[in-house]
Amino acid sequence: MAGDFIPTQPIYLQLVQRICKQIVRGDLSAGEKLPSQRDMAIQVGVNPNTVQRVYTELERITVAETRRGQGTFVTRDEDRLLRLREELMGSYVAAFLGDMREMGFTLEEILRSFKECETLGLSHE
Amino acid sequence: MAGDFIPTQPIYLQLVQRICKQIVRGDLSAGEKLPSQRDMAIQVGVNPNTVQRVYTELERITVAETRRGQGTFVTRDEDRLLRLREELMGSYVAAFLGDMREMGFTLEEILRSFKECETLGLSHE
DNA sequence: ATTAGTGCACTAGAAATATAGTGCACTAAT
DNA sequence: ATTAGTGCACTATATTTCTAGTGCACTAAT
Incomplete structure (x- = not known):
């Protein structure tokens, strides 16, 4: 509820x-x-x-x-919604990469971690 | 301050x-x-x-x-700190991929967006 | 013993968020 | 005209977070 x-x-x-x-x-x-x-x-x-x-x-x-x-x-x-999509994508990615950089993770580590989560249903199309 | x-x-x-x-x-x-x-x-x-x-x-x-x-x-x-590193990595990645999935972004879109941010100093070593 | 530095407990209040409840103005359908 | 559904404004209260201030116990150095 x-x-x-x-x-x-x-x-x-x-x-x-x-x-x-x-x-x-x-x-x-x-x-x-x-x-x-x-x-x-x-x-x-x-x-x-x-x-x-x-x-x-x-x-x-x-x-x-x-x-x-x-x-x-x-x-x-509809243009506003397209912009919303780009804005959200950009802000989430920037925040995530910023966090990762703050913790000193490399891009390779991130991508490796992605593969471990991959089985949990992120689309590839 | x-x-x-x-x-x-x-x-x-x-x-x-x-x-x-x-x-x-x-x-x-x-x-x-x-x-x-x-x-x-x-x-x-x-x-x-x-x-x-x-x-x-x-x-x-x-x-x-x-x-x-x-x-x-x-x-x-020090083992605890290694675990902390893995825990934080895992939780941040899981939250990020969860958000991306909620918004219907594909892995390709995510990786493409990464490349746009790449110039902003994420280590590759 | 004294002192400085520390964590910790406690009370009180300020500020922001969320809830509860009421009422009014506008729109559309009848 | 009436009704139902809607957004919106308003007051009041509870809860949580944060601030403010005080004091005490412990440790180490003198």
Whole structure:
């Protein structure tokens, strides 16, 4: 019932990231309606006010748009979604490589570790 | 003065992670003394109580050990530090690949993105 | 014995996050 | 006009994190 969240980071940010991932993945398409604040709150097991903050944040980063009385929708700007995909990819990769560099790991070690995880279902196409 | 922290995660956890990275990287060696709680607090610009929590956590995960009246030291167990290196590598890689999979990125896309960041100083040795 | 340096325990408060609950304005459908 | 569904604003409270301050016990050096 409660979409599990880690307690060390604000729930609303985790939910923003989760929705962004769903968009990038294609589970949510441009223009698609998001659940109402009340419904989403029930679905993920948080307070409606928290969802309100999530949707406000999604609107701030121009990933969603709100039509009062109708609901909140994924932006219809498909270019924006393509940029979101590039932005997320870039930020996750940069953060990961930064962490690895801070710990002194070499690219060879990283790639070797990738192969150990490979069996767990990362697509190759 | 204040070692910059992101506001969305507890400072004490960020400091734990930072110290673990320094150990894995080799900037801190087995048995080496950490700064006193008071000194570390001044160095990173936080309250001594926060450092107290950091050192307690480092001791809980058996990465540091405390000698009352003397200070807190990196564990002298070098095997433990080797395991720490493997643990951190594994968890960071697993989290990263999990995020990538959630967003539907393929291994090829990841590797391509790596090459774009490669110029920014990741070692190849 | 005294002193300095250390970890540690404790209380209190500030700040941010999350929850709880209510109400209002807007939109669409009837 | 009425109704249902929606976003949005508002107040209040709980929880967690962080800060602030004090004091004590232990260790080593003098």
